[in-house]
Amino acid sequence: MHKNTRRNFLKLSAAGLAIGLPGLSFGATFPARNMEVFIPTRAGGGADRNFRSFAGVWKNHLDVDLEPAFYPGAAGRVGYETYMGKASDDCHDLIFGNMGPEVLNWVVKPPTSFSVDDYFYFLMVDADPGCVFISEKSSMKTLEDVIAEGKKRTLTIATSRLAHPASLGMLVLANKMGMKVNLIPMSGGKNTRNGVLTGEVDLGVLPATTVMGKKGIKILGLFDEKNLVPEKMAGATLINTEYKLGIPPIAAGARAFGIKKAAADKYPDRFEKLVETGMKVFKDPDYKVAVKKAKAPWAFIVAGGVNECRDYVGNITRIGKEYSGLLKG
Numbered sequence: 001m002h003k004n005t006r007r008n009f010l011k012l013s014a015a016g017l018a019i020g021l022p023g024l025s026f027g028a029t030f031p032a033r034n035m036e037v038f039i040p041t042r043a044g045g046g047a048d049r050n051f052r053s054f055a056g057v058w059k060n061h062l063d064v065d066l067e068p069a070f071y072p073g074a075a076g077r078v079g080y081e082t083y084m085g086k087a088s089d090d091c092h093d094l095i096f097g098n099m100g101p102e103v104l105n106w107v108v109k110p111p112t113s114f115s116v117d118d119y120f121y122f123l124m125v126d127a128d129p130g131c132v133f134i135s136e137k138s139s140m141k142t143l144e145d146v147i148a149e150g151k152k153r154t155l156t157i158a159t160s161r162l163a164h165p166a167s168l169g170m171l172v173l174a175n176k177m178g179m180k181v182n183l184i185p186m187s188g189g190k191n192t193r194n195g196v197l198t199g200e201v202d203l204g205v206l207p208a209t210t211v212m213g214k215k216g217i218k219i220l221g222l223f224d225e226k227n228l229v230p231e232k233m234a235g236a237t238l239i240n241t242e243y244k245l246g247i248p249p250i251a252a253g254a255r256a257f258g259i260k261k262a263a264a265d266k267y268p269d270r271f272e273k274l275v276e277t278g279m280k281v282f283k284d285p286d287y288k289v290a291v292k293k294a295k296a297p298w299a300f301i302v303a304g305g306v307n308e309c310r311d312y313v314g315n316i317t318r319i320g321k322e323y324s325g326l327l328k329g
Helices: 002-020 046-062 074-086 099-108 143-152 165-177 189-197 261-266 268-283 285-293 306-322
Strands: 035-039 066-070 093-098 119-126 130-135 154-159 180-185 203-207 217-222 255-260 301-304
Touching: 035 046, 035 074, 046 066, 046 093, 046 119, 046 255, 046 268, 046 285, 074 093, 074 099, 074 119, 093 099, 099 165, 099 306, 119 261, 119 268, 119 306, 130 143, 130 165, 130 189, 143 154, 143 165, 143 180, 143 217, 154 165, 154 189, 165 180, 165 203, 165 306, 189 203, 189 217, 255 261, 255 268, 261 268, 268 285, 268 301, 301 306
Parallel strands: 035 066, 035 093, 154 180, 154 203
Antiparallel strands: 093 255, 119 255, 119 301, 130 203, 130 217
């Protein structure tokens, strides 16, 4: 009788501890608090737009809010260093960035405070092609005009970051056509657009959704082999095909959620819940409404999991290494 009572007491005590200590594997719920998402750019750009559209629906499947924290600076390095240094290893803290430019950044100059293998992307939300655009006031009206002018003088080209898939596409085109170009990193899509609109630079390169539909801007070409939204980018030249650049259509905007490898390894069940609930967002009708409300084309939305993210990172790393000399100037 005494042993049975003691045994029951121990069981109840263990249950009480489990309720009081959420880190324990039994009796714990996940998420136990709001998710914090580190974004390595300033608010108001393409990553912010895509994050809010996705997170506004994802929170309904996770039953907690996803709270963004913006850390711009050093072409995304500040955000990643802050995330890797401060984020918890309990799967509650994520990073949301643009895989293309951020991976190319590591190709040009590897991080010093952490290894690129210490985190990975697991949920890609879009595939946004890179584009070449000009001010409607420019004397250059077509991509052919741009190429011809670039053979006469050095063109100044605005870009959000030097190590960027759209920047890389422009450098490959210039190298192929014998053009002279000078890339000017403007720190973010808004600044890049403004540089073109004010005439501070000759033209610009960005992910298409950051540009299309903006007043006073004309998209001349896409670093792609197809135009998924011709009604919004009428007459845009398919540069990879037209000029035989020899590079695949790597999306310039491939925004994705990432996580510390240590967190996913430590709590595989929690990580699995993030993947499972994240993929549900793409089938949720509210997500399509949110994307359209943000004025982003549904045609660019891509439901990418761990494998798709891994393939993208592998491709952009390979191409970046092949053309790293151009990215370094």
